Amino acid sequence: MDKTFTARRRRDLIIAAALAGLAALAPLFIKDVYVQNIMILTLMYAALSQSWNILSGYCGQISLGHALYFGIGAYTTELLFTKFGVLPWFGMLAGGMIAAIIAMGLGYPFFRLRGHYFVIATIVIAEIGLLLFQNWEWAGAAMGITVPVRGDSWLKFQFMRSKLPYFYFALVLCSLAWFVTWWLEDSKWGFWWRAVKDNPEAAESLGVVVFNSKMGAAAVSAFLVAVGGAFYAQFLAYIDPESVMGFQFSLLMALPAVLGGIGTLWGPVLGAVILIPMTELTRSYIGGSGRGVDLIVYGALIVAISLALPQGLVSLFSRSKAKGATR
Amino acid sequence: MGLLYGLIAVGLALIFGLMDVTNFAHGEFLMIAMYLSFFLFAFFAIDPLLSAPLVAAAMFVFGAVVYLLVVRFAMRAKANAGMVQIFTTFGLAILMRGLAQFFFTPDYRSIPQSWAGGKTVSVAGIFLPEPQLIGAAVSIAAFAGLYFFIHRTDFGRALEATREDPGAVALVGIDKNRVFAFGWGLGAALVGLAGAIMAVFFYIYPDVGASFALIAYVTVALGGFGSVFGAFAGGIIVGLVEATTALLLPPSLKSVGIYAVYLLVVFIRPRGLFGSM
Numbered sequence: 290m291d292k293t294f295t296a297r298r299r300r301d302l303i304i305a306a307a308l309a310g311l312a313a314l315a316p317l318f319i320k321d322v323y324v325q326n327i328m329i330l331t332l333m334y335a336a337l338s339q340s341w342n343i344l345s346g347y348c349g350q351i352s353l354g355h356a357l358y359f360g361i362g363a364y365t366t367e368l369l370f371t372k373f374g375v376l377p378w379f380g381m382l383a384g385g386m387i388a389a390i391i392a393m394g395l396g397y398p399f400f401r402l403r404g405h406y407f408v409i410a411t412i413v414i415a416e417i418g419l420l421l422f423q424n425w426e427w428a429g430a431a432m433g434i435t436v437p438v439r440g441d442s443w444l445k446f447q448f449m450r451s452k453l454p455y456f457y458f459a460l461v462l463c464s465l466a467w468f469v470t471w472w473l474e475d476s477k478w479g480f481w482w483r484a485v486k487d488n489p490e491a492a493e494s495l496g497v498v499v500f501n502s503k504m505g506a507a508a509v510s511a512f513l514v515a516v517g518g519a520f521y522a523q524f525l526a527y528i529d530p531e532s533v534m535g536f537q538f539s540l541l542m543a544l545p546a547v548l549g550g551i552g553t554l555w556g557p558v559l560g561a562v563i564l565i566p567m568t569e570l571t572r573s574y575i576g577g578s579g580r581g582v583d584l585i586v587y588g589a590l591i592v593a594i595s596l597a598l599p600q601g602l603v604s605l606f607s608r609s610k611a612k613g614a615t616r
Numbered sequence: 617m618g619l620l621y622g623l624i625a626v627g628l629a630l631i632f633g634l635m636d637v638t639n640f641a642h643g644e645f646l647m648i649a650m651y652l653s654f655f656l657f658a659f660f661a662i663d664p665l666l667s668a669p670l671v672a673a674a675m676f677v678f679g680a681v682v683y684l685l686v687v688r689f690a691m692r693a694k695a696n697a698g699m700v701q702i703f704t705t706f707g708l709a710i711l712m713r714g715l716a717q718f719f720f721t722p723d724y725r726s727i728p729q730s731w732a733g734g735k736t737v738s739v740a741g742i743f744l745p746e747p748q749l750i751g752a753a754v755s756i757a758a759f760a761g762l763y764f765f766i767h768r769t770d771f772g773r774a775l776e777a778t779r780e781d782p783g784a785v786a787l788v789g790i791d792k793n794r795v796f797a798f799g800w801g802l803g804a805a806l807v808g809l810a811g812a813i814m815a816v817f818f819y820i821y822p823d824v825g826a827s828f829a830l831i832a833y834v835t836v837a838l839g840g841f842g843s844v845f846g847a848f849a850g851g852i853i854v855g856l857v858e859a860t861t862a863l864l865l866p867p868s869l870k871s872v873g874i875y876a877v878y879l880l881v882v883f884i885r886p887r888g889l890f891g892s893m
Contacts, residue, residue, distance in 0.1 A: 421869075544703070591704075
């Protein structure tokens with residue numbers, strides 16, 4: 290295992306660097322703002338999905354409440370910015386930290402729950418967060434917060450004239466999430482997570498500190514998602530509870546990883562690259578009628594892919610590995 | 617209201633308890649049932665309370681077909697089985713919502729005048745809306761019927777047995793797929809009954825299911841997965857908690873009480889109130 294494993298890891302890193310380089314050059318050729326917008330969203334969802342994948346894919350603790358951390362990142366940044374004038378960069382870090390702390394705080398009671406009880410608990414806690422924010426007057430309640438325009442600057446992380454800075458930040462975020470996953474995959478935590486996912490009791494008996502490794506996964510995952518939330522808030526310059534903390538968002542975050550291949554390094558990226566442009570295109574070309582055709586296509590596709598490729602699209606590239614995994 | 621939650625949840629619990637599949641399209645089943653009774657009323661002027669058995673029967677067929685066409689295949693997945701089921705049923709939910717928008721438009725509809733709609737009955741000095749009372753009565757009857765069905769009939773025993781050990785059941789000559797399709801049909805029929813009653817006092821629109829679905833999962837989990845009785849009890853608790861929080865907190869926060877009670881219960885008993893360990 291050792292030699293091929295290290296070789297594969299080195300190859301993965303080279304491929305990732307090459308892809309990131311190519312992506313960085315893409316805006317030189319693609320000037321269309323609409324397409325750029327889709328590329329930014331794709332990178333953002335890839336980053337979010339990669340972060341979600343750390344807790345849910347690698348560690349096997351399926352969370353459908355990650356919108357909570359996303360919302361916390363978005364709200365921390367914007368509340369600090371609009372109420373206290375704190376620069377979004379600090380807000381982003383603060384939001385990430387708060388989300389990680391909350392994730393660990395929730396971990397204490399939550400990680401005792403198994404299977405569906407855990408999944409429902411994550412949905413429920415995100416829903417509580419949503420309802421509280423919707424009723425919190427100081428934070429704009431259901432109306433949300435409109436981010437005041439202070440002009441183009443990296444300092445304030447606001448850009449009016451061009452979308453390119455957002456694009457590059459999303460690329461950095463996506464690369465960061467990928468790299469963290471890559472790095473953790475071969476760390477002590479990475480091995481612990483896989484052991485915890487496969488069989489918690491056996492892992493425990495072999496000396497894996499199950500609880501701590503779950504906590505670690507939750508903290509890293511929540512931190513990265515919250516940074517994504519901060520980015521999204523600056524990018525749209527407007528947030529409201531439903532759009533950053535709704536249940537839909539938790540699912541949107543999970544879908545690319547599930548379609549691409551859950552618990553794999555490339556699954557989230559692959560899933561996002563296929564899913565997000567498709568979502569955006571169906572929405573703008575056939576969804577405009579408001580008659581739900583986009584939902585029909587989208588829903589049918591999700592059903593089709595989950596039935597045809599239960600291990601995600603990644604399994605198409607590594608047939609032999611996929612077979613080994615089913616055993 | 618609690619009894620209706622119970623009825624919605626019992627259908628979900630049946631499907632879950634039967635084969636460990638969470639139906640994330642359960643809310644959409646409810647939505648379709650509501651539309652069905654709406655159209656029966658609009659075109660044939662059949663009162664929703666009378667058409668309820670009809671809707672339940674139609675939903676039975678619908679549930680069984682959904683199982684045979686889609687869910688059956690999701691259960692075959694060996695890897696990531698849990699995720700495949702979650703996303704297959706979730707994809708179904710989106711698909712159904714899209715279809716509803718396409719055919720019925722996103723407009724809100726309501727059944728203007730049903731036989732019981734808008735009437736109130738005075739019970740010991742407290743005025744209660746009649747449709748809700750009828751709903752409560754139907755829920756209790758349906759629950760009793762289901763309980764009897766599962767514990768007293770051959771088919772019910774086959775359901776239970778298939779749940780316990782699908783492999784052994786096949787040896788005895790019971791067709792697993794038939795049993796499961798029947799189970800899905802039954803689950804859908806129960807939610808169909810609930811939908812028909814709720815059509816009397818709720819607006820009907822494509823997303824209506826979503827608002828009840830989460831409460832239904834919470835209800836089932838509160839009672840404990842795998843326990844039909846638990847789901848019913850969970851429904852009653854959820855109804856009571858909702859009514860209590862509505863008194864203490866602003867209406868927009870009334871679900872928070874339900875969620876909080878769920879968290880409290882599973883932290884103390886990680887398997888729900890009546891769940892098997």
